[in-house]
Amino acid sequence: MNRRFHKMHGLGNDFVVVDAREDGFAFDAAGARAVADRRTGVGCDQLIVVGPATGADVSMRIWNADGSEVEACGNATRCVAALVGRDCTIDTPGGLLRATLTGEGVAVDMGAPRFGWNEIPLAYAMDTAAMPVGWGPLETPFAVNVGNPHVVFFVDDVEAVPLDELGRGIETDPLFPERINVNIAQVIDRRTIRSRTWERGVGLTRACGTGACAVAVAAIARRLADGPVTIHLPGGPLAIDWTPGGSILMTGPATHVFTGELDAELLRA
Structure with a gap:
């Protein structure tokens, strides 16, 4: 069956956002690449799936255009909060984020930065404040x-x-x-x-x-x-x-462009 999606962007960093809070939906790397393709798919930098969560209002999973799954995306976090339509907590693979709707768009508490070489991670120990490379x-x-x-x-x-x-x-x-x-x-x-x-x-x-x-x-x-x-x-x-x-506080816009449907054949590509 076809799947409804929202095309959104934060300052031109664009997303296909699938709302799966009511009925679960799974993507794999091949499906993400097919949707993200700007010639034969919808076209986007990242594919975002919003789902239910335990201990948060919603969850967010993120696939890059090459099909790789990643931990966090700041612009997408603002778009998810805008789609939810209220202040919310968002469970991501990179940690729990808190988003607040403001007159300037959406403010997100991105959590505290980590600086350890093994937290980046790097292949071996070095000074991360001034890497000798x-x-x-x-x-x-x-x-x-x-x-x-x-x-x-x-x-x-x-x-x-x-x-x-x-x-x-x-x-x-x-x-x-x-x-x-x-x-x-x-x-x-x-x-x-x-x-x-x-x-x-x-x-x-x-x-x-x-x-x-x-x-x-x-x-x-x-x-x-x-x-x-x-x-x-x-x-x-x-x-x-x-x-x-x-913690880091990020504030910026989130824009809804249009709503459409993903063809079931595309998702099987």
């Missing part, structure tokens, strides 16, 4: 897990970095056994940062919510910025606030 012009990244793993490189000009050429090699480097999301960041002033993200399993993206969180945490930890910080992504701005030792 580099790829071409990108050197000495900051590594952090904000529900999923990220590295952040601070650069003079984010537009001058060929992230489309460097991103995949960094993502799949053996140093990162679970692959890695790659962010480049340019500090404009202590409250403003420009950023671009290569998202694991997706590629270049117009916005990455967890990437914006990682950038803000890295900048504040390195004393390059003060919270709250506005992170300007290609798709628009996100507001990120974090105090060392506390």
